[in-house]
Amino acid sequence: MGARSFLVHGLLAGLVAGLLAFGVAYTVGEPPVDAAIAVEESAAAHEGDGHAHSHDESAGAEAVSREVQSTIGLATGTVAIGLVLGGLAGLLSAAALGRLGSLRPAGSTALVCALGFVSFALVPFLKYPSTPPAVGDPTTIDGRTAAFFGFTALSVVAAVGAVALGRRLVGSHGGYAACAAAAVGYLAVVVTAAVALPGFEGAGDFPADTLWEFRRASLLVLAALWGGIALVLTGLVDRSWRRAVQVADRQALAASL
Amino acid sequence: MALAVPAAPLSVGGATPVIAWRELAPWLLFAVLAAVAVLFFVGSEQGAVSVFAGTAVHEFVHDARHLLGYPCH
Numbered sequence: 001m002g003a004r005s006f007l008v009h010g011l012l013a014g015l016v017a018g019l020l021a022f023g024v025a026y027t028v029g030e031p032p033v034d035a036a037i038a039v040e041e042s043a044a045a046h047e048g049d050g051h052a053h054s055h056d057e058s059a060g061a062e063a064v065s066r067e068v069q070s071t072i073g074l075a076t077g078t079v080a081i082g083l084v085l086g087g088l089a090g091l092l093s094a095a096a097l098g099r100l101g102s103l104r105p106a107g108s109t110a111l112v113c114a115l116g117f118v119s120f121a122l123v124p125f126l127k128y129p130s131t132p133p134a135v136g137d138p139t140t141i142d143g144r145t146a147a148f149f150g151f152t153a154l155s156v157v158a159a160v161g162a163v164a165l166g167r168r169l170v171g172s173h174g175g176y177a178a179c180a181a182a183a184v185g186y187l188a189v190v191v192t193a194a195v196a197l198p199g200f201e202g203a204g205d206f207p208a209d210t211l212w213e214f215r216r217a218s219l220l221v222l223a224a225l226w227g228g229i230a231l232v233l234t235g236l237v238d239r240s241w242r243r244a245v246q247v248a249d250r251q252a253l254a255a256s257l
Numbered sequence: 258m259a260l261a262v263p264a265a266p267l268s269v270g271g272a273t274p275v276i277a278w279r280e281l282a283p284w285l286l287f288a289v290l291a292a293v294a295v296l297f298f299v300g301s302e303q304g305a306v307s308v309f310a311g312t313a314v315h316e317f318v319h320d321a322r323h324l325l326g327y328p329c330h
Contacts, residue, residue, distance in 0.1 A: 025320070030320070033320055063313040064317050092285075131328070
């Protein structure tokens with residue numbers, strides 16, 4: 001069980017998770033995206049302003065058709081993200097191996113994936129929920145991009161710091177106190193940042209039903225992505241751990257003869 | 258007969274092996290760099306910042322960018 005096998009397991013898990021996320025995004029996510037684009041276009045038509053951001057070929061100059069965006073484009077995005085996050089989750093699980101208290105490889109791997117979902121997807125989503133087309137002022141894209149990625153980076157760094165804090169405390173204060181301090185410490189950092197950072201509300205008169213459907217679908221896509229990584233990676237790590245134990249036990253037996 | 262004994266004893270009852278940071282560091286470094294590059298192209302290229310001119314990359318991964326929760330436009 002070296003770095004190489006963890007990376008291979010992670011990439012495999014990421015591939016499966018990316019395809020799973022595509023399936024969820026295509027079936028649950030595309031209807032509200034289409035509805036949002038219809039809202040965007042009718043708003044543009046009412047204003048009589050042909051320059052509003054449009055995603056349809058009817059605008060004439062679009063480089064990519066809706067059909068490509070909702071199939072190959074969507075799958076490319078989810079699989080690419082799945083591969084890099086899966087590979088990274090695999091290597092972080094390699095780092096966590098034997099370093100998280102008495103957790104066995106499957107336990108530490110599942111914990112790494114859970115922390116990845118919370119710190120890299122769920123917490124950023126709660127502060128800056130995803131926005132469908134037509135929601136969000138294009139003139140604030142710079143600020144929104146910086147705030148989103150800044151907050152996400154802070155959340156991940158805080159999660160890594162929380163794990164380091166827990167490891168430091170576990171020897172002197174025991175497992176419960178170490179885990180509680182890590183969780184409270186992480187929450188203190190992200191809640192403080194979430195309160196301090198600006199919000200970018202501005203759905204205007206965008207239909208609330210469509211906005212809710214889109215955000216629910218977006219959260220499901222993120223859950224499918226991380227759930228897929230966690231499920232496959234943990235299973236593969238556990239399998240190779242059991243094999244390694246079998247081999248070691250046979251070697252020990254052979255050496256004792 | 259001298260058998261190759263694993264450095265860390267692997268046994269269900271024993272301690273879980275640890276992979277040294279020295280061994281892990283280059284893998285982690287490269288994985289983080291690759292992740293940042295892919296996150297940039299799927300999550301942000303031709304939104305707030307552009308490496309390539311035009312909107313082709315933005316439009317191609319448009320739906321994934323929205324549904325994965327990245328600020329799109």
